[in-house]
Structure formats: structure tokens, C-alpha cells
Amino acid sequence: xxxxxxxxxxxxxxxxxxxxxxxxxxxxxxxxxxxxxxxxxxxxxxxxxxxxxxxxxxx
Amino acid sequence: xxxxxxxxxxxxxxxxxxxxxxxxxxxxxxxxxxxxxxxxxxxxxxxxxxxxxxxxxxxxxxxxxxxxxxxxxxxxxxxxxxxxxxxxxxxxxxxxxxxxxxxxxxxxxxxxxxxxxxxxxxxxxxxxxxxxxxxxxxxxxxxxxxxxxxxxxxxxxxxxxxxxxxxxxxxxxxxxxxxxxxxxxxxxxxxxxxxxxxxxxxxxxxxxxxxxxxxxxxxxxxxxxxxxxxxxxxxxxxxxxxxxxxxxxxxxxxxxxxxxxxxxxxxxxxxxxxxxxxxxxxxxxxxxxxxxxxxxxxxxxxxxxxxxxxxxxxxxxxxxxxxxxxxxxxxxxxxxxxxxxxxxxxxxxxxxxxxxxxxxxxxxxxxxxxxxxxxxxxxxxxxxxxxxxxxxxxxxxxxxxxxxxxxxxxxxxxxxxxxxxxxxxxxxxxxxxxxxxxxxxxxxxxxxxxxxxxxxxxxxxxxxxxxxxxxxxx
Numbered sequence: 431x432x433x434x435x436x437x438x439x440x441x442x443x444x445x446x447x448x449x450x451x452x453x454x455x456x457x458x459x460x461x462x463x464x465x466x467x468x469x470x471x472x473x474x475x476x477x478x479x480x481x482x483x484x485x486x487x488x489x
Numbered sequence: 490x491x492x493x494x495x496x497x498x499x500x501x502x503x504x505x506x507x508x509x510x511x512x513x514x515x516x517x518x519x520x521x522x523x524x525x526x527x528x529x530x531x532x533x534x535x536x537x538x539x540x541x542x543x544x545x546x547x548x549x550x551x552x553x554x555x556x557x558x559x560x561x562x563x564x565x566x567x568x569x570x571x572x573x574x575x576x577x578x579x580x581x582x583x584x585x586x587x588x589x590x591x592x593x594x595x596x597x598x599x600x601x602x603x604x605x606x607x608x609x610x611x612x613x614x615x616x617x618x619x620x621x622x623x624x625x626x627x628x629x630x631x632x633x634x635x636x637x638x639x640x641x642x643x644x645x646x647x648x649x650x651x652x653x654x655x656x657x658x659x660x661x662x663x664x665x666x667x668x669x670x671x672x673x674x675x676x677x678x679x680x681x682x683x684x685x686x687x688x689x690x691x692x693x694x695x696x697x698x699x700x701x702x703x704x705x706x707x708x709x710x711x712x713x714x715x716x717x718x719x720x721x722x723x724x725x726x727x728x729x730x731x732x733x734x735x736x737x738x739x740x741x742x743x744x745x746x747x748x749x750x751x752x753x754x755x756x757x758x759x760x761x762x763x764x765x766x767x768x769x770x771x772x773x774x775x776x777x778x779x780x781x782x783x784x785x786x787x788x789x790x791x792x793x794x795x796x797x798x799x800x801x802x803x804x805x806x807x808x809x810x811x812x813x814x815x816x817x818x819x820x821x822x823x824x825x826x827x828x829x830x831x832x833x834x835x836x837x838x839x840x841x842x843x844x845x846x847x848x849x850x851x852x853x854x855x856x857x858x859x860x861x862x863x864x865x866x867x868x869x870x871x872x873x874x875x876x877x878x879x880x881x882x883x884x885x886x887x888x889x890x891x892x893x894x895x896x897x898x899x900x901x902x903x904x905x906x907x908x909x910x911x912x913x914x915x916x917x918x919x920x921x922x923x924x925x926x927x928x929x930x931x932x933x934x935x936x937x938x939x940x941x942x943x944x945x946x947x948x949x950x951x952x953x954x955x956x957x958x959x960x961x962x963x
Binding site: 453463468 | 646711742
């Protein structure tokens with residue numbers, strides 16, 4: 431969320447000569463990366479939780 | 490004798506396939522045939538063998554489509570295409586600018602469900618336009634089968650921008666700002682782009698759910714590009730970044746979660762609670778229902794139109810005696826409530842749409858033919874216009890004679906209710922009006938009816954302040 435806010439506030443001079451069509455590709459790349467990161471974190475969290483709870487059950 | 494073949498006017502943008510309407514000699518019905526090129530045909534054959542697609546068909550999420558042999562198809566068509574599939578027809582076509590909030594939301598969720606499941610199985614939907622979805626009564630169904638393509642490793646979700654402009658943005662501007670997307674989508678057949686949508690969200694409104702990532706951020710990127718590309722700088726050919734499957738699927742899931750959460754609370758308008766606030770006594774209301782039931786049940790009909798359906802009480806009566814009821818009203822909240830209540834019933838045959846009879850959806854798009862006008866999409870055999878005529882005459886300023894002539898042009902039986910000047914609702918409408926509408930009276934109304942229709946039955950209501958007429962075209 432913070433990354434998005436920062437990206438949103440500061441202009442992006444590196445994209446100066448890109449044609450409008452690839453604007454969408456940039457957006458999906460950034461949003462997709464952030465969404466994937468969230469997805470990975472959630473999966474990691476549940477994997478750890480399962481491992482932890484799993485151990486508890488065995489005891 | 491050869492089959493009559495007509496190119497479907499809305500199907501011309503995709504070079505790989507085209508839809509035709511085929512009518513065999515001596516046949517009543519029109520078949521929907523799609524010609525496919527080799528690549529699309531191969532894709533369809535591969536798709537039909539997958540389990541995930543079979544699940545879509547079983548759950549009625551996609552229109553039933555079968556490959557057909559070309560023996561009944563015209564020669565010149567056989568030469569053009571490598572193969573043909575036939576689609577089941579949707580009984581009444583409708584467009585996103587006629588759909589209420591929950592209908593657009595359900596269509597969006599259908600698209601994302603199909604997309605997510607496809608991606609998990611190595612496929613993708615190449616487009617994301619709501620014109621690829623139709624409603625069969627209250628169920629959204631995906632109709633553009635060639636949109637399913639194998640997903641190439643590394644490819645982004647190319648239709649993301651189209652999805653946002655056509656589905657997500659209209660939902661967001663309605664949910665957050667109560668702006669009527671219907672008016673915008675009717676004119677802009679490609680949806681609302683982020684650079685336009687951002688203009689609605691000023692100041693702190695950008696912090697509302699979903700605005701920063703899906704409207705503000707894309708608008709900023711696009712505006713930057715426009716600013717820099719506007720003059721004669723040559724467009725640079727850039728290789729699109731590689732997208733992993735997880736990136737694409739998780740983006741789809743994020744948008745799906747957002748859409749699930751956004752809500753629109755239908756406010757109480759004049760019509761949204763009609764079944765509780767109408768001005769009839771219980772006795773009169775029952776008399777009215779019985780009159781409708783009596784004439785609706787006289788014969789089994791194909792299609793009934795309920796014009797000014799409000800909460801759908803009378804649509805429900807008619808629905809028992811016909812294949813389909815098209816329930817239309819200009820009031821957003823009334824149609825939203827009708828859709829939500831019909832959605833939960835099994836075997837509902839009512840299609841609720843937002844249509845203002847004084848300004849129906851026009852024929853439009855390329856050459857004015859791509860999207861059909863409302864009254865060109867079906868032939869009603871019963872039309873009910875209850876508690877409507879006073880609004881047509883006094884609110885919309887359309888003379889009775891012209892409205893009745895229009896009804897006659899639809900070639901259908903009609904049940905119409907005349908609301909007399911003595912009725913309190915008409916008095917309310919006339920209160921602050923300068924014009925007195927001298928021609929709005931029962932005798933004049935009956936005279937106008939008789940020019941085009943035969944009066945078969947009449948029923949006074951509310952101590953004769955209202956009267957129902959069952960009329961058939963001359």
C-alpha cells in the first residue's frame with residue numbers, strides 16, 4: 431500500500447518515451463508484483479501456521 | 490432453396506471469427522453460427538476437451554456451443570472459414586448500460602471467475618468486455634467462446650485495462666460517488682478510461698477503496714505517457730515485462746476481492762418501495778391483480794414486456810403464462826431490488842432492465858448497427874403499462890395519441906391503466922405545472938385507443954379514478 435502511495439505521488443521520468451499501449455503493461459507489472467508479493471506472504475503465513483499448529487496436534 | 494444468412498451486426502472486430510444468423514428454408518427459428526479460422530477452431534477443440542471448461546458448461550457459466558458439420562451451411566461461407574460452431578441463443582439481448590449495479594457486479598465476478606479458473610489451467614481470456622456477457626433471465630452467461638486462448642508463459646493480462654474501464658470503474662463510481670454509470674456507458678461503448686475516471690475523485694476521495702491502485706495510478710501513468718508522447722516524439726517499442734502466472738492470478742484475485750466488497754445501497758426513491766407505498770386499497774389491488782391474471786393466462790405467450798414495472802409484482806403474475814418477461818423501469822433502485830429478489834428464485838423467467846420508455850436505448854455503435862435499439866431485439870405478444878400513462882403525458886410531455894400509436898407499432902396485446910385527473914397522484918403531478926393538459930381525460934384516451942386497438946375488457950378501480958383496459962391491435 432505504501433509503495434503504491436509513493437509511486438502515485440512521485441512522477442516517473444523513466445517512462446518518458448513509452449507508447450500509450452504499454453502503459454497498461456506497466457500497470458499490470460507493478461500491481462501484479464505487489465499482488466504476487468501479498469499472495470506469497472499469505473501462503474508463507476498459512477504454511478508456517480499449519481506447521482506450528484500441526485506440531486501442536488501431534489503432541 | 491438456400492439458407493438465408495445474415496452477418497450479425499455486432500460481430501466484426503475479431504478477424505479470427507464471425508457470427509452469422511442462419512435461417513433454413515421453411516424453418517421458423519434462426520440459428521446462431523460462428524465461422525472460425527484454423528487457430529480459433531483448434532483452440533475450441535482443445536478447450537472442449539478440458540475439465541475446467543466442462544465445469545463451466547455444467548454450471549451454465551458459458552453459452553452451450555457445439556462444433557457442427559458444414560452440410561447445412563451456404564457454400565460461400567464454407568469457403569471463408571475452416572470450421573463452424575453453433576451457439577445456443579440467449580432469449581433477449583441486453584447491454585451493460587441497461588444493467589443495474591448488482592447485474593454489472595455479477596457479470597464482473599463471472600468474468601473474473603472464468604479468468605481465474607482458466608489461468609490455473611493454462612488458458613486466458615483475451616478480451617474483457619461486458620458485451621461478451623449476456624443475461625439469461627437473472628443469470629449472467631459468457632458468450633464469446635473464441636475469447637478463450639492458451640496462456641503463453643510470461644504474457645501479462647492484456648485485457649486488464651479493458652476490464653477496469655468496462656466493469657470495475659463504473660462499479661466504483663456508483664458505489665463511492667453515486668454517479669450514474671448508465672448514462673456514461675450508453676455513450677461510451679468502450680467504458681470509462683482511468684484518465685476520465687480520475688476526474689470524478691477529487692481530494693480525499695482518492696482514498697476510497699480501490700481508487701488508488703486501479704484508477705489513480707493507471708491514470709497517472711497514462712497521463713505521463715500522453716504528456717510525453719503528445720507531440721512528434723516517436724513511440725518507443727518496448728518489450729513488455731515478463732509476468733509470472735502468480736502475478737497474473739493474484740492480480741485477478743485482488744480485483745475479485747475488491748469487487749466482492751463494494752456495495753451500493755439502493756436508496757428509497759418514489760418507486761423502490763412501491764409494493765408498500767402504492768395508493769390502492771387492498772381490495773383494489775386484488776382486483777387489479779385478478780384482471781392482469783385473467784388476461785395474461787388466456788393464452789401462453791412468448792414474451793411479455795412490463796413497462797414501468799416498479800417492484801415487479803405484475804411481472805411475476807405474467808411470468809407464469811409466458812416464456813419470458815422483460816421488466817423495464819427507469820428507476821435504478823426499483824430494478825436493483827427486482828434483480829436481487831429474482832436472482833434468488835429458481836427458474837425465474839424475468840429479465841429486469843433499466844430502460845426509460847421515453848428514451849429507450851438506441852441503435853448505435855459503428856454505422857448505428859453494432860448495438861440494437863431496445864425495441865428491435867424482441868417481439869412482445871403482451872405489453873403491460875400499469876400506472877404509467879400519466880407520467881408519459883404529464884412528466885414526459887408525450888401526447889397520448891403518439892404513445893398509443895407507438896404501442897400499436899409493437900403489434901401486441903396490451904393491458905393499459907388509465908389514471909384519471911381526479912386521482913391524487915395525477916393531482917400531485919399537476920400541482921406545480923403551468924400547462925393544464927386539457928387533452929388528458931378518459932374520453933379522449935378511449936378515443937385515441939380506438940384508432941389503433943379494440944377494447945376487449947375494462948375494469949374500473951379506486952372508485953373509477955383509475956381504469957384498466959385489455960386491448961388488442963386492430
